[in-house]
Structure formats: structure tokens, C-alpha cells
Amino acid sequence: MASPDAAVSVLARMTEQRPVWAVARDLAAAGVPVFPCLPGGKRPLTPRGFHDATTNPRQVQAWWRTHPEANLAVPTGAASGIVVVDVDVHGPVDGYLAFERAHRAGLVTGWQLLNTTPSGGMHAYYPATTEQGQRSWQAARAGIDFRGDGGYIIVPPSTVSTGEQAAGYRVRRISTGPVSGLDSDRLRDFLDPRPTPPRTSGQGVERSADVSRLAAWVAARGEGERNRGLFWAACRLAENGVPAPEALDVLSAAASQAGLGEREINVTVRSAYRTAQPESRLLSSPVRDGAPEAAAWFGRDASEASSAPVRGLS
Incomplete structure (x- = not known):
């Protein structure tokens, strides 16, 4: 260096x-x-x-x-x-x-x-x-x-x-x-703070709340961050056992709101699931019982993504 x-x-x-x-x-x-x-x-x-x-x-x-x-x-x-x-x-x-x-x-x-x-x-x-x-x-x-x-x-x-x-x-x-x-x-x-998952008493409620919060975060991505944000979110869902069809349904609406097209969304989600679950098949993933700890949803980074300076630098 x-x-x-x-x-x-x-x-x-x-x-x-x-x-x-x-x-x-x-x-x-x-x-x-x-x-x-x-x-x-x-x-x-x-x-x-x-x-x-x-x-x-x-x-x-x-x-x-x-x-x-x-x-x-x-x-x-x-x-x-x-x-x-x-x-x-x-x-x-x-x-x-x-x-x-x-x-x-x-x-x-x-x-x-x-x-x-x-x-x-x-x-x-x-x-x-x-x-x-x-x-x-x-x-x-x-x-x-x-x-x-x-x-x-x-x-x-x-x-x-x-x-x-x-x-x-x-x-x-x-x-x-x-x-x-x-x-x-x-x-x-x-x-650009990551969404913080809520702590609730029931796993089913916790899982639903986490997926919704993650989808809202994807929907808020701006130009230049949309594809990477969608890919990261899909990987998190895949790693935490969310069935692929469910992930596609949830993230499609959110990514569309962010401005991505249907084909682009499908390709990105499929790519994320292949990366996170090489053995998975997007349209035939089995539903798994239970849900992971809430903290696991956002446990990885989304990227793969003097004097105070003032306006005009006067």
C-alpha cells in the first residue's frame, strides 16, 4: 500500500x-x-x-x-x-x-x-x-x-x-x-441505516414483521442502490429459510416501487438464491417450519454489494 x-x-x-x-x-x-x-x-x-x-x-x-x-x-x-x-x-x-x-x-x-x-x-x-x-x-x-x-x-x-x-x-x-x-x-x-428488526414474543409474528421491514427497506432504495439492495435483501431471506417463491412475491412489489422492472427483479432474486442456496430451485423451494432469530436477518453488510468543512469551503 x-x-x-x-x-x-x-x-x-x-x-x-x-x-x-x-x-x-x-x-x-x-x-x-x-x-x-x-x-x-x-x-x-x-x-x-x-x-x-x-x-x-x-x-x-x-x-x-x-x-x-x-x-x-x-x-x-x-x-x-x-x-x-x-x-x-x-x-x-x-x-x-x-x-x-x-x-x-x-x-x-x-x-x-x-x-x-x-x-x-x-x-x-x-x-x-x-x-x-x-x-x-x-x-x-x-x-x-x-x-x-x-x-x-x-x-x-x-x-x-x-x-x-x-x-x-x-x-x-x-x-x-x-x-x-x-x-x-x-x-x-x-x-443509510439498515432496518432494525423488532423483538416480539411469537416467532411467526417476528418472521412476518422482519420480512415486511426488509421489503420496506428495499422499496426505499434510490437509483444506484436498487439492484444491490434487492440482491442483499434476497440473500438475507434465502439464508434465513424463507421459501424462494415467498421471497419473490414480497420483494417484487418492493423493488417495483423502487423503480426496477419485472425481468430485472426476477433475475436479481434468482441470482441471490443461487448464491446463498446453491442447491435451491426458485420455483420449488420447500416451506420450512419455524423462523430464525431476528438479529440474523440483518447480520451482514449490504455492500457486494481538523476544522469543519462548510459549504463553499470558505
Whole structure:
């Protein structure tokens, strides 16, 4: 893993006039893997995306010799030593509000660097933790994405074209206070809490309440989270002995409310049951008596899914 300070150190020294290729070279020299993305865009130019990121100076030079206007991207997580909280602003969703709530709760302090993004959002950089993996996730309704293992970010001085205009990623604030790692699991639970199953006296009542609560959670998933949420919910039902036809009936209505189509729902639920119960058959699962403990329904993660920063970073 690259040093958690390496990427921030390079970006903190960057000037507005420094070309992208020079920053790519400096990051690679500091041990931070990089790769090119489309000029004015975010899509990787390499066949395997962030998996092709490298610190090899010859490869980096060759990429930007071939694509001199390419944007610059860095894989997040263990590969680069940094993770990023991505604050989005689009339509009615204002991620700054959620970020400020999380800051008041003490969940997003300790950032190293703040960048503004072309959409008017913000990237907050934190050192990656070496003790445990930090997988990427989305909390679309809160306007917050987390870029960790399995993700990447576009870094300054890259620009993104929107219509006839182009706007850039810019370093806006460097921390002068204490820096610390981010508990990304706690942050996700705060921004997008999992449903808590009720404790009741009868197993039948408990089972019915848990299934209903899980379905309500699926129905509330926003764009970007619907498929993953449905898959996770179906896996939980499969693991806890809910017959496949019953799971399909319950989750179909919930997923439809979230905006998924019938075919997409069927494919996702079938895939979840094949994953959780390789021996199961979706349309012929036997009904099992009894119900598991309530805590088992939500016992696994759904992903497989300084000073306080303020709006405008003034």
C-alpha cells in the first residue's frame, strides 16, 4: 500500500498551471498508482480501468504521450493509501447537508485534503486503514459516495466537460489539524441505516414483521442502490429459510416501487438464491417450519454489494 500521505503531499504542492501529465508523473514517483481517463470525462482509457493503474514511469509517460489531454485518476483504498468521501450535488439532492450532519456526529473529522469537483461537490481525502478493508459504497439518497477498495477518483488538475463548458477538480483546503482514518462502516450506517428488526414474543409474528421491514427497506432504495439492495435483501431471506417463491412475491412489489422492472427483479432474486442456496430451485423451494432469530436477518453488510468543512469551503 502506498503511504497515506503520498498522494496528498503531491496534490498539496500542485499549482493551477501544472499540467496533468506532470502530476501523474509525480504521483507515480511517490508510489501512488495512476491511470488515464477520457479527456473531459471520467471513463478509463485503459482496458481494465483502475486495475491497470501503475507507478511504472515508462507506462505513465506512454499513456500521456498518446493521450496528452487525458484526465488523471487514482484507485482508492489500499492501492493508493487514500479513501475519499464524495459529496454530490445534483437535482434536489444536496450531499453537503448529509456531510455536515455526519461532521456534527464526529464521523468525518480527520480529513487530509478537500477538493472541489466540477459539479459543485467535494472530495474529502482520508488515510486508508491497514487493519481492515474499506469497500466502496453509495448512499444515493444522502448524496454521498464512499470511494475505497474497488473504486477510483479523478484528481486535480483534471477537468470534466458539461455541455459547452469545462470545469476542473481543484485543491481548496489542506488540513492543518490532526488527521485520522475514517470508519466507513459507521458512516454508511449513519447516512443509510439498515432496518432494525423488532423483538416480539411469537416467532411467526417476528418472521412476518422482519420480512415486511426488509421489503420496506428495499422499496426505499434510490437509483444506484436498487439492484444491490434487492440482491442483499434476497440473500438475507434465502439464508434465513424463507421459501424462494415467498421471497419473490414480497420483494417484487418492493423493488417495483423502487423503480426496477419485472425481468430485472426476477433475475436479481434468482441470482441471490443461487448464491446463498446453491442447491435451491426458485420455483420449488420447500416451506420450512419455524423462523430464525431476528438479529440474523440483518447480520451482514449490504455492500457486494481538523476544522469543519462548510459549504463553499470558505
